[in-house]
Amino acid sequence: MKSPNRIPQALLAIRCALLVVLYAALAAQAQTDPLPSWNNGAAKQAILNFVRTTTDQASPNYVAPEQRFATFDQDGTTWVEHPIYTQVVFTLDRVRELAPQHPEWKTTEPFKSVIAGDKAAIAKFTTKDFETIFVATQSGMTVEAFQAIAKDWLTTAKDPRWHRAYTDLIYQPMLEVMQLLRANGYRTYIVTGGGQDFVRTYSQQVYGIPPEQIIGSALELKYSYDAAGKGVLVRPPKVLLNDNFSGKPEDIYLFIGRHPEAAFGNSTGDQQMLEYTQAGSGATLEMIVLHDDAQREYAYGPAQGLPATEVGTFTQALYDEAKSRGWFVISMKNDWKRIFAWEK
Amino acid sequence: MKSPNRIPQALLAIRCALLVVLYAALAAQAQTDPLPSWNNGAAKQAILNFVRTTTDQASPNYVAPEQRFATFDQDGTTWVEHPIYTQVVFTLDRVRELAPQHPEWKTTEPFKSVIAGDKAAIAKFTTKDFETIFVATQSGMTVEAFQAIAKDWLTTAKDPRWHRAYTDLIYQPMLEVMQLLRANGYRTYIVTGGGQDFVRTYSQQVYGIPPEQIIGSALELKYSYDAAGKGVLVRPPKVLLNDNFSGKPEDIYLFIGRHPEAAFGNSTGDQQMLEYTQAGSGATLEMIVLHDDAQREYAYGPAQGLPATEVGTFTQALYDEAKSRGWFVISMKNDWKRIFAWEK
Numbered sequence: 308m309k310s311p312n313r314i315p316q317a318l319l320a321i322r323c324a325l326l327v328v329l330y331a332a333l334a335a336q337a338q339t340d341p342l343p344s345w346n347n348g349a350a351k352q353a354i355l356n357f358v359r360t361t362t363d364q365a366s367p368n369y370v371a372p373e374q375r376f377a378t379f380d381q382d383g384t385t386w387v388e389h390p391i392y393t394q395v396v397f398t399l400d401r402v403r404e405l406a407p408q409h410p411e412w413k414t415t416e417p418f419k420s421v422i423a424g425d426k427a428a429i430a431k432f433t434t435k436d437f438e439t440i441f442v443a444t445q446s447g448m449t450v451e452a453f454q455a456i457a458k459d460w461l462t463t464a465k466d467p468r469w470h471r472a473y474t475d476l477i478y479q480p481m482l483e484v485m486q487l488l489r490a491n492g493y494r495t496y497i498v499t500g501g502g503q504d505f506v507r508t509y510s511q512q513v514y515g516i517p518p519e520q521i522i523g524s525a526l527e528l529k530y531s532y533d534a535a536g537k538g539v540l541v542r543p544p545k546v547l548l549n550d551n552f553s554g555k556p557e558d559i560y561l562f563i564g565r566h567p568e569a570a571f572g573n574s575t576g577d578q579q580m581l582e583y584t585q586a587g588s589g590a591t592l593e594m595i596v597l598h599d600d601a602q603r604e605y606a607y608g609p610a611q612g613l614p615a616t617e618v619g620t621f622t623q624a625l626y627d628e629a630k631s632r633g634w635f636v637i638s639m640k641n642d643w644k645r646i647f648a649w650e651k
Numbered sequence: 652m653k654s655p656n657r658i659p660q661a662l663l664a665i666r667c668a669l670l671v672v673l674y675a676a677l678a679a680q681a682q683t684d685p686l687p688s689w690n691n692g693a694a695k696q697a698i699l700n701f702v703r704t705t706t707d708q709a710s711p712n713y714v715a716p717e718q719r720f721a722t723f724d725q726d727g728t729t730w731v732e733h734p735i736y737t738q739v740v741f742t743l744d745r746v747r748e749l750a751p752q753h754p755e756w757k758t759t760e761p762f763k764s765v766i767a768g769d770k771a772a773i774a775k776f777t778t779k780d781f782e783t784i785f786v787a788t789q790s791g792m793t794v795e796a797f798q799a800i801a802k803d804w805l806t807t808a809k810d811p812r813w814h815r816a817y818t819d820l821i822y823q824p825m826l827e828v829m830q831l832l833r834a835n836g837y838r839t840y841i842v843t844g845g846g847q848d849f850v851r852t853y854s855q856q857v858y859g860i861p862p863e864q865i866i867g868s869a870l871e872l873k874y875s876y877d878a879a880g881k882g883v884l885v886r887p888p889k890v891l892l893n894d895n896f897s898g899k900p901e902d903i904y905l906f907i908g909r910h911p912e913a914a915f916g917n918s919t920g921d922q923q924m925l926e927y928t929q930a931g932s933g934a935t936l937e938m939i940v941l942h943d944d945a946q947r948e949y950a951y952g953p954a955q956g957l958p959a960t961e962v963g964t965f966t967q968a969l970y971d972e973a974k975s976r977g978w979f980v981i982s983m984k985n986d987w988k989r990i991f992a993w994e995k
Contacts, residue, residue: 373861450904507908517717518908528904530897530923538926540904547891547905553874560794560872560884561891562906564851564862579874582882 341487344480344645350594350637354484357592361568362491368590372492376567378522378559378580379481381499381506383573384596385514387466387476389605394501395437396473397460399429401444418443438546441502446526446544449533450504453542457508471649474513478596479648481571485514488569496567498559499523500551500576504542522558524550551576556583568592575620581634593634597621600640603650685831688824688989694938694981698828701936705912706835712934716836720911722866722903722924723825725843725850727917728940729858731810731820733949738845739781740817741804743773745788762787782890785846790870790888793877794848797886801852815993818857822940823992825915829858832913840911842903843867844895844920848886866902868894895920900927912936919964925978937978941965944984947994 345351361370382388402412402421412418417436420428445453466473485495495516497506503523510516527547528540550558556579559567566587570580573596581593598621599606608621629636639646689695705714726732746756746765756762761780764772789797810817829839839860841850847867854860871891872884894902900923903911910931914924917940925937942965943950952965973980983990 503905504908519906521908525905528901530900530927538900538923538930540900540927556874556882556884557872561847561869562863564848564865579882583874583884586882 341490342480342483344483344643346642346644348642350635350642353592353594353635354487357569357590358487358491360590370568370589374565374568375488375491375493376496376563376565377485377488377493377569378496378498378555378567378571378584379485380555380572380574380577380580381497381501383598384571384577385478385481385497386473387604388573389598389607392501393466393473393476394441394505396464397457397505398437398440398444400460400464401456402440405444442526442544442546445502445505446542448542450528450540450542453504454508457505461509474509475649476647477513478643479645479650480643482514482648484571485516489515493569494520496520496522496559496563498550498555498570498580500549500554503548503550522550522562524548524554553579555580559583566591570594571596573598573621575622575625578625578628582632585632585634593629593632594637595621595625595629595634596637596639597626599638600643600646603646604639685834686824686827688827688987690986690988692986694979694986697936697938697979698831701913701934702831702835704934714912714933718909718912719832719835719837720840720907720909721829721832721837721913722840722842722899722911722915722928723829724899724916724918724921724924725841725845727942728915728921729822729825729841730817731948732917733942733951736845737810737817737820738785738849740808741801741849742781742784742788744804744808745800746784749788786870786888786890789846789849790886792886794872794884794886797848798852801849805853818853819991819993821857821992822987823989823994824987826858826992828915829860833859837912838864840864840866840903840907842894842899842914842924844893844898846870847892847894866894866906868892868898897923899924903927910935914938915940917942917965919966919969922969922972926976929976929978937973937976938981939965939969939973939978940981940983941970943982944987944990947990948983 342351342354345354360366360368361375363369379385382392386393399421402418406412406418406422409418412422417429417432417440420432421440448456461472461474464473465471466476469476488495495514497510497514497516497520499506499522501523503521503525506523507518507521510518510521524546525548526542527545529543531539531541533539548554548558552575555577559580567580567584568587568589569592570577570584571594572578572581577595581595585591585593598604598608626636628634637643686695686698689698704710704712705719707713723729726736730737743765746762750756750762750766753762756766761772761776761784764776765784792800805816805818808817809815810820813820832839839858841854841858841860841864843850843866845867847865847869850867851862851865854862854865868890869892870886871889873887875883875885877883892898892902896919899921903924911924911928912931912933913936914921914928915938916922916925921939925939929935929937942948942952970980972978981987
């Protein structure tokens, strides 16, 4: 007599097949490449080695979870900075938008050149000129009002080459590094010469990094009261933090109180952050992005025989320091299989 | 025949008894009071209600885990500040220790009075006088050297009343609030007028709060190189952040980029932090500690009919603001069953 519980042979075979498929899928998952947009090479291997050696409890380089910090420069390191920083484009747009309320700008530099659309003059602006424009156009409102203005601009503005939102110009390989580090207990920070509050408007959505992990250049804040007597923070026209060059390690210490274990940059403005990271104890990782892919992104900097610009300078001296200190140079052309998430 | 697997009756009874004990223990654990050093009352209830209403997904006041921030003033809120701030004691000791290297201090105020041990003169020091001493004695070294000096002092110094290490003078009820909040997904921050780096030397051990969650008054930092060419951070004699009064909400925004959900203070120096917390959306919690227990700790401030001091002022105006805004006043005498962990 056939037992009512007896499983037909066919069904058993299907079950077995399903189990095989399931195990294969699990095995595949376990072996999934955490950095699929990276070509195999020294840079990719360095990242994987760093994660392995600092998270394996049996390793002499083991780092306790509460000490796992990784810092990323933004412009030129996690998104496109060429030919001009995104926040500078935003700022120039702000000058044109606010010009009707500031008739004096028509005759006052550096505003005059911006309003006239004098690209040659703008190309010659000094850091001081940019600071003047930044401060004039991004101060005098509450922090919430500023964030609304920045968000609004980011929703509508398109870059001139790919005609995409600027937040689409994030480097997919760097997102993968951030995700791999976070999956291994690292806290990822942006440490940018750009405005802290500008980056905070999109950092969670774009990088998966919350506002409290954004370190950047910052205006002083002034606590005051609105018409209803509610406490608000207003942005006065005065710089508190200039998060470039030595400002980077200084602000990292101010915010987190220790050396990062890993740092990623692309210019002389990141050099001190990388040095400071390496000055910590144990195994550390320092990497700089070399823009050597004119076809898929840009090629610039003296390492490519191009003139150095004030913006995003990767000088020969930085290249030499990297070599002598054992920092890894990431070649966009050779190390990155894919640069943007939307690439085919 | 007795089965070899049969369990004797006696053993079964023991097993049952063990199970009963186990269940009882689990039930007791589930009902354990998370705030055992608090007497039942409005303050304790307010804390428990706040945690419940902001962490229950069905509640209209639910706060997403990534937005759960709670900020604590330190002096007078989480540890004893009377009759003089701990970091001031440290600073006066530093003046005496460094005096041989600064012969000019013997004839220069405010150093002269400190070296002479002129208590009456010290009692009249202004905030500016203290700042002068702070800056002179706590700058000019690397951040690591400063932390070593502070740690060393904290290991040996004893308070004059209880003859205990200053880090023993933490309020146990506040530690319980921090632990309860953290167990419910809140990140706890110290937001102190005291020195950020001073507090960082003991915050993990004493409060369970890591260095990156300490906001405080801070000197500027200067990145430079040691004799071996290694990048180091030195403390120049210049104040960057004064984390008192409106400095508190300003620095909270600088560090975390949003309103806290809960804030704890004890003086007019915390007023703006509490206002700013309440100005956020949703259910918030604001509490101020009233020092009204001369027997177990101290009683001071105009609410007790005592003269206001520059240090730790709980004024009548603050008391009135608390009442009108719905902030909770914690009476040390009535709300705290136990003040220190080492109390019998």
